[in-house]
Amino acid sequence: MARLIAYSRICPAGLQWRGPAGTHRATWAELGAGPPDAFGLPPLRAKYFFDEPFPKFGRMDPLCKVAVAAAQLIQRAGGFEGRNRDEIAQSGGTALGCLEVDAQFEATRRAGAPSPALFVYTLPSMFQGEVAIQFKLRGRCALFCDGERSGITALATAAHWVDHGRAPAVLAIACDAAGPAAQAAGFGPPQTAAMAWLLAANGKGPEVTGPALRQSAATPHRGDLRHGLTFMDTLEAWLTPATAP
Amino acid sequence: MALPPVAIVANACALPRGLAPHDDWLGLIYSGQSLLQPRPHLGYGAPASTLDPGFAGHAATALAFAALRRVWPAHQSAPGRDAMVLAATKGDMDDWLADGRARPGLQGLAHALDDMVPGLPARRLTVSNACVSGAQAVIEAAELLQDGEADRALVLGADGLSPFVAQGFHALQGVSPTGARPFDATRDGLSLGEAGAACVLLRAADAPGAPRMVGWGASNDANHISGPSRDGSGLALAMQRALAGVDKSRVIAICGHGTGTVYNDAMEARAFHAVFGPRVPPVFGIKGAIGHTLGAAGLIEVILSAHVAVTGRVPPTAGFARGEQEFALDVVHGTARQLTPGLVLTTNSGFGGMNTAILVAPGEGPWPA
Numbered sequence: 001m002a003r004l005i006a007y008s009r010i011c012p013a014g015l016q017w018r019g020p021a022g023t024h025r026a027t028w029a030e031l032g033a034g035p036p037d038a039f040g041l042p043p044l045r046a047k048y049f050f051d052e053p054f055p056k057f058g059r060m061d062p063l064c065k066v067a068v069a070a071a072q073l074i075q076r077a078g079g080f081e082g083r084n085r086d087e088i089a090q091s092g093g094t095a096l097g098c099l100e101v102d103a104q105f106e107a108t109r110r111a112g113a114p115s116p117a118l119f120v121y122t123l124p125s126m127f128q129g130e131v132a133i134q135f136k137l138r139g140r141c142a143l144f145c146d147g148e149r150s151g152i153t154a155l156a157t158a159a160h161w162v163d164h165g166r167a168p169a170v171l172a173i174a175c176d177a178a179g180p181a182a183q184a185a186g187f188g189p190p191q192t193a194a195m196a197w198l199l200a201a202n203g204k205g206p207e208v209t210g211p212a213l214r215q216s217a218a219t220p221h222r223g224d225l226r227h228g229l230t231f232m233d234t235l236e237a238w239l240t241p242a243t244a245p
Numbered sequence: 246m247a248l249p250p251v252a253i254v255a256n257a258c259a260l261p262r263g264l265a266p267h268d269d270w271l272g273l274i275y276s277g278q279s280l281l282q283p284r285p286h287l288g289y290g291a292p293a294s295t296l297d298p299g300f301a302g303h304a305a306t307a308l309a310f311a312a313l314r315r316v317w318p319a320h321q322s323a324p325g326r327d328a329m330v331l332a333a334t335k336g337d338m339d340d341w342l343a344d345g346r347a348r349p350g351l352q353g354l355a356h357a358l359d360d361m362v363p364g365l366p367a368r369r370l371t372v373s374n375a376c377v378s379g380a381q382a383v384i385e386a387a388e389l390l391q392d393g394e395a396d397r398a399l400v401l402g403a404d405g406l407s408p409f410v411a412q413g414f415h416a417l418q419g420v421s422p423t424g425a426r427p428f429d430a431t432r433d434g435l436s437l438g439e440a441g442a443a444c445v446l447l448r449a450a451d452a453p454g455a456p457r458m459v460g461w462g463a464s465n466d467a468n469h470i471s472g473p474s475r476d477g478s479g480l481a482l483a484m485q486r487a488l489a490g491v492d493k494s495r496v497i498a499i500c501g502h503g504t505g506t507v508y509n510d511a512m513e514a515r516a517f518h519a520v521f522g523p524r525v526p527p528v529f530g531i532k533g534a535i536g537h538t539l540g541a542a543g544l545i546e547v548i549l550s551a552h553v554a555v556t557g558r559v560p561p562t563a564g565f566a567r568g569e570q571e572f573a574l575d576v577v578h579g580t581a582r583q584l585t586p587g588l589v590l591t592t593n594s595g596f597g598g599m600n601t602a603i604l605v606a607p608g609e610g611p612w613p614a
Contacts, residue, residue: 086482090465097351097373102409106342109412119413120471120596123334125374129597132465138482140463141599142381145351145371153370164392185341 002162003205005169006079006198008070012040012191015048019077020204039178040191044069049076060121060130061101062177062192063094067127068134070173070196079171079198080135089139089167090128093154095147096176096187097124103181127175139167150174151195158199159208169200250459250606251387252452254613255445256548259311260535261291261304261438270535270545271552275581277561279534281424281436290406290420291438291536304405305337306357308441308541313362316443317399327366328395331355332382332402333540334375338409354403366399373540376502376595377463378402379442380543380603384461390448402544403441410539411437417471419506425537426564427503427530428510428576435504438536442544454610456551458603459588462486466598473509473594477516480592480600484520487590487602496526496604497584498559498577500550500591503530504537505564509594514572516592527584529553529577533564543593547603550591555607557586 006019014027028035033042044065046057049072057065074080080088098121105118120126125143132138144153151174158172176182178190199208258270260280273280280291336354351371359365372382379402386398404410414420414437421434449457464486466479474480488496501513517525531549538545553559558581565578586607593601 085467102338102341105413106409109409114412114416116413116416116418119416122409122413123373123375123596125599126470126597128374129465129470129599132467132598133470136467138465138467138479141374141465141597142372142385142463143374145373146369147352160392164388166388 002159002199002201002208003203004197004208005200005203005205006074006077008073008077008196010041010066010070010073010194012036015073017073017077019074019079019198020081021076021078040193049073059117061098062179063098063101063124063175064121064127064130066177066192066194067173067175068130070175070194071131071135071171074171074196074198075135083169083200085136086138087168088137089161089170090131090137090141091154091157091161091170091172092125092128092141092143093150093152093174094124094143094145094176095150096178096182096190097145098122098126099181099185100177100179127173131171131173137171155197158197162199162201168202169198172197172199248391250449250457251390252447252449252455252457252608253444253548253551254447254452254455255316256613257312257315257443258545258548259308259441274531274534274549274560275558277563277580279424279563280438281533281536290411290436303337303339303357304439305333305354305403305441308405308439309354309358309401309403310361310441312403312441312443313358313401316445317362318364326396327368327399328386328389329366329369329399329401330382330386331369331371332373332378332400332544333404334373334378335404335407335410337405338407342407342409368395374595374599375597376537376539377543377593377599377601378540379545380547380591380593380601381463383458383544383547383603384463384601386446387458387461390446398446399443400446400544401441401443402541404439404539404541406437406439421505424564425505425533426566427505427533427562428501428514428528428568428572428574429565430567430569432505432507432510435506435532436536438538440535440538440541440545442541442548444544444548454608455613456555456608457606459606460487460489460491460604461602463599463601466600468598470598471596473512474598475512477512477519479598480513480516480594480602481519483600484516484590484592484602487604488520491588491604493521494524495588496590497557497587498526498553498589499528500546500553500589501528501530502593503532503562505532511572512594513592514574517574525574527559527575527577527582529559529562531560533562543601546591546593547605550589550603551605552612554589554605555586555612557584559584
């Protein structure tokens, strides 16, 4: 049975992480960040999440930033500690994908100078690659783009993999990076946010049942949802009391 | 505990019209010919799809539909027990590129198929893992069957070739000016293609005689965001997972990812040697024939590998003429090679460090055309 070892969230209210190393919360004001933008978060800087300088963080696209930051909070929560990182898998979910960087790359293309630095981020799964590099995770990866159900699918898949012995531990990340392109494409009101969960077959934590989560994948209704925050609104109820503040 | 194998009971591949008849993609592959040719504004790649007017600008949808209608609904099962796994990297972007308002990419592709093909399984996953998307979708579908979550799984992979994608790869200096030459000593980049592919999977116990997937594995290099690991250790890890418990000497051939880029093919050769030692089975690749079809590639290569497993006939690698001494690979080229039917391993690697390996075996029956 999959157990929830660690959990993190990045949302307009700030950061939260919980795991073997304890529970922590921080508001953006406490971190010295500026006010949130129209899409929910202030500009993300490495220093909010990492103790050491991380220059590459600044070069990542917004989706990778918010996902890597969520994974770093799992690290801070002690989620990866004592685990064989060759065997830690990743399941991911994103509704908006890399829409913002798609738009930025398209602008450079139309201007006659397509940017290779932007193009490499025009795949929604790139955040799993960045997470793998940063945390040396070499397990299997699957990225689900199932619209509003994406985040739930990622978590349900993680639980399923653990339950069926497909992986001893799975990092599930649900994330969205919102911006003008998402708004123009009719995703409204788009929000930037990320949640991460480390599920494992061994370790201390509440049980997370794959079948129950898979049932929940049918519950969201289009039109009710705010991308990114949707994951939290829907999933927190499922995970309570495991992750209740 | 060994898990039950998964059978491939129906398959289809839709390629752009070119040198070969639209519906004889296997004939094209076995002929050793290449579809690749110069394309205005897109560089050297597969020819544009000849689309029905209603599909103008929607190559991924058109190709997915063309493949889908050959395998579905003939293989539908009881309501509620079917699943569909869709794979793409970008899908169709034309509408979004035109006005920024339509649902882009994968969601647009899924919605378009729903509109055209009533009754597609409601239970579905949409996978997007760069160039391993098609293979990853097959793995997810196979596990739905093995784990009892579905009785039948439809897998679809499709991508269209847009200026967005083509110019992106050009910006990365990844495109060959003269056509992809997988594993060749003079290879200088990939060629892009577009395709749609579909297959139907059942638990092998429900499809005696059909070719089957008997093992698979996936891994991440955890090394570089857009380049392969130099030592091939990530791909080797995926291959070892796929080959767990299998006598490697039973593998008759490897369908390599073989993009034709300098670093990818070298990485693959190192992984093959790391896993098989000095006795690497004969290797073949198809991206010199049809280009890199992105989200469809892995699925096409699984289907082709199943064909090789059943027939023992290994297709030539279009574009290959002379190998690198360092590789020491036996790359099948020129004409097809007849072997005894047996296990075939197919591998894929993609941006973000993704790797997959899938092992297919013949059943006792003929190829399920």
